[in-house]
Amino acid sequence: MNPIVIEARNIVTSFGDTCIHDNVSCTIRENEIYALLGGSGSGKSTLLREMIMLETPASGSIHIFGENIAKLSLVEAQKLRRKWGVLFQSGALYSSLTVGENIALLYKEYTNLPQNLIHELVKLKIDLVGLPSHAIHLYPSELSGGMVKRAALARALALDPKLLFLDEPTSGLDPLSSRQFDALIRQLRDLLGLTIVLVTHDLDTIHHIVDRFVLLGEKKVIAQGTLNEVLAVNHPIVDYFFQKETHGIQG
Amino acid sequence: MKSSSHATLEIINGTSKAVFTCSGEWTLNSLANVAMILESYQAVLPIVWNISNITELDSAGVALWNLYSRKFKKEGFTSKIIGSKEEHLRLYRLLYPHSQENTPPPQQQGGLHTLGRKTHDYVQGIGYFLDFLGEVFIVLLYSLRRPSIIRYRSISSHIVTAGFDALPIIAVSSFLIGVVVAFQSVVQLQKFGADILIVDMIGISLTRELAPLITAIVIAGRSGSAFTAQIGAMKMTQEIDAMKTMGFHPYLFLVWPRVIALMIILPLLIFFADIIGIFGGMVIANTQSHLSYTEFINRLQGALPIKHFIIGIVKGPFFAVLIALSGTYRGFQVSSNTESIGRYTTKSVVNAIFLVIACDALFSVLLTELKL
Numbered sequence: 001m002n003p004i005v006i007e008a009r010n011i012v013t014s015f016g017d018t019c020i021h022d023n024v025s026c027t028i029r030e031n032e033i034y035a036l037l038g039g040s041g042s043g044k045s046t047l048l049r050e051m052i053m054l055e056t057p058a059s060g061s062i063h064i065f066g067e068n069i070a071k072l073s074l075v076e077a078q079k080l081r082r083k084w085g086v087l088f089q090s091g092a093l094y095s096s097l098t099v100g101e102n103i104a105l106l107y108k109e110y111t112n113l114p115q116n117l118i119h120e121l122v123k124l125k126i127d128l129v130g131l132p133s134h135a136i137h138l139y140p141s142e143l144s145g146g147m148v149k150r151a152a153l154a155r156a157l158a159l160d161p162k163l164l165f166l167d168e169p170t171s172g173l174d175p176l177s178s179r180q181f182d183a184l185i186r187q188l189r190d191l192l193g194l195t196i197v198l199v200t201h202d203l204d205t206i207h208h209i210v211d212r213f214v215l216l217g218e219k220k221v222i223a224q225g226t227l228n229e230v231l232a233v234n235h236p237i238v239d240y241f242f243q244k245e246t247h248g249i250q251g
Numbered sequence: 252m253k254s255s256s257h258a259t260l261e262i263i264n265g266t267s268k269a270v271f272t273c274s275g276e277w278t279l280n281s282l283a284n285v286a287m288i289l290e291s292y293q294a295v296l297p298i299v300w301n302i303s304n305i306t307e308l309d310s311a312g313v314a315l316w317n318l319y320s321r322k323f324k325k326e327g328f329t330s331k332i333i334g335s336k337e338e339h340l341r342l343y344r345l346l347y348p349h350s351q352e353n354t355p356p357p358q359q360q361g362g363l364h365t366l367g368r369k370t371h372d373y374v375q376g377i378g379y380f381l382d383f384l385g386e387v388f389i390v391l392l393y394s395l396r397r398p399s400i401i402r403y404r405s406i407s408s409h410i411v412t413a414g415f416d417a418l419p420i421i422a423v424s425s426f427l428i429g430v431v432v433a434f435q436s437v438v439q440l441q442k443f444g445a446d447i448l449i450v451d452m453i454g455i456s457l458t459r460e461l462a463p464l465i466t467a468i469v470i471a472g473r474s475g476s477a478f479t480a481q482i483g484a485m486k487m488t489q490e491i492d493a494m495k496t497m498g499f500h501p502y503l504f505l506v507w508p509r510v511i512a513l514m515i516i517l518p519l520l521i522f523f524a525d526i527i528g529i530f531g532g533m534v535i536a537n538t539q540s541h542l543s544y545t546e547f548i549n550r551l552q553g554a555l556p557i558k559h560f561i562i563g564i565v566k567g568p569f570f571a572v573l574i575a576l577s578g579t580y581r582g583f584q585v586s587s588n589t590e591s592i593g594r595y596t597t598k599s600v601v602n603a604i605f606l607v608i609a610c611d612a613l614f615s616v617l618l619t620e621l622k623l
Contacts, residue, residue: 111279111282112283113283114287117282117315117318121314128346140588160309
């Protein structure tokens with residue numbers, strides 16, 4: 001079995017009086033594509049935000065690469081942040097910079113590489129995610145929805161992270177683009193040896209590329225494991241989520 | 252990041268070729284030194300990269316080989332890589348599935364082109380503003396025929412946020428203006444022994460000019476910018492589009508309540524500023540030239556004809572329309588990127604203040620001509 005990359009233990013989260021997570025735990029191993037699933041408001045995005053240190057849980061611990069992220073010093077936290085890339089749902093590209101500058105920013109801040117090597121790397125990442133080469137000079141407002149996702153993925157991959165967080169990577173894309181994006185994610189995992197954590201609603205994504213996942217609901221973990229393991233669980237949320245009776249996924 | 256072994260490059264010039272022996276970690280964070288060496292390296296012989304000793308490789312390493320191999324080839328020397336492992340080849344094939352092409356950045360335009368473009372944009376901007384103005388007034392006419400669709404609740408909430416909440420800052424600024432004017436005039440008037448004229452000075456200058464101007468400028472900075480930011484944010488989140496599809500005219504819902512609210516509160520705020528400003532002057536007159544409060548007020552009643560006060564108040568609604576329209580107009584111009592909110596907020600405040608001052612100058616000329 002591959003070593004553990006992320007381990008969340010007994011996470012409790014609440015905003016004001018509303019409780020989001022009540023003792024949620026999950027374990028993510030190296031080189032797997034792991035999905036956080038659940039209906040709207042089940043706290044899957046919040047769990048992701050807690051993993052990338054944008055929010056802090058009320059109690060419980062999250063270990064990433066063996067380090068407790070709640071107990072890091074500022075310097076250690078900065079170091080850890082450079083080991084992962086994040087793709088936000090809306091892309092979150094800096095709108096005052098071109099796509100190329102969005103990617104080059106990380107190299108300029110964190111490395112001492114010469115200008116033309118940076119340019120080469122930027123072109124490489126743009127090519128890697130399947131953007132046309134002229135996209136390097138475009139501003140985010142000039143891109144289509146699918147191109148924004150790809151550009152944001154290129155930026156997330158800039159520092160060759162070993163861990164990638166994707167927040168709804170296929171939302172807002174047409175079915176064909178979604179499948180292409182899935183294939184890209186899978187290819188990156190296979191070839192670059194990435195560990196990928198994603199939040200998704202897309203049943204096709206779950207079926208085609210996700211290795212294991214956790215299903216959240218009613219503030220708790222309803223089920224965790226591979227698709228077949230989860231489908232074997234008898235719970236109304238599992239039935240509802242995978243539309244077992246209708247046209248959804250069969251094990 | 253592990254920094255166990257930095258990337259190293261050993262260059263051995265043989266008789267027929269130069270061998271580059273690569274070892275260590277060829278990853279993004281440990282490549283800077285090697286890249287600097289290669290950047291200044293002048294190829295004299297065909298090059299062979301021996302990479303059998305590298306311990307780790309990522310896309311930065313691959314990019315570096317490819318970039319400099321291309322450079323050497325352009326200079327007429329062959330460049331090949333030996334000793335690569337299977338995983339290196341896989342990464343290489345993923346990153347360079349086909350040859351890279353260079354796209355030149357968009358052409359920079361010349362000065363004349365920029366000048367023409369700017370002029371065109373400026374003229375077009377005036378056209379857009381007239382469009383906006385026209386539609387706003389059509390919506391007004393439409394709503395006057397059906398008074399029930401006027402957003403009274405929204406008007407009253409803007410009265411509170413743009414008017415009532417602005418009282419402290421208006422009080423402080425107009426008090427200070429009163430103090431400043433009094434201080435400056437006391438010194439000059441004392442030279443002529445005409446201390447008592449400070450009452451005329453403060454009374455007329457504040458009520459007629461300074462209080463309306465200061466109030467309008469504070470409101471332009473405070474509420475004009477807020478109007479732009481509020482409407483701009485709504486535009487970015489597509490709320491304006493949503494309103495349109497539901498048949499809620501955005502000018503009726505967003506522009507008129509703000510315009511009307513400012514038209515109601517600005518005269519009131521000017522009145523308030525008059526009182527505080529005169530009070531400020533009164534305090535200074537009392538301390539600097541020992542003019543008692545009763546004397547000051549007695550003199551004020553004779554020295555300040557009501558027309559100056561009325562002229563000051565009447566300017567209020569005019570200033571209000573200018574501030575509210577430039578704020579809301581700029582808000583609707585915000586496009587879908589975050590930077591534009593800042594840009595248009597700045598524009599709206601600059602425009603509002605300029606328009607207020609221009610309008611005030613127009614009032615001065617007109618009223619002087621009318622002998623008022």
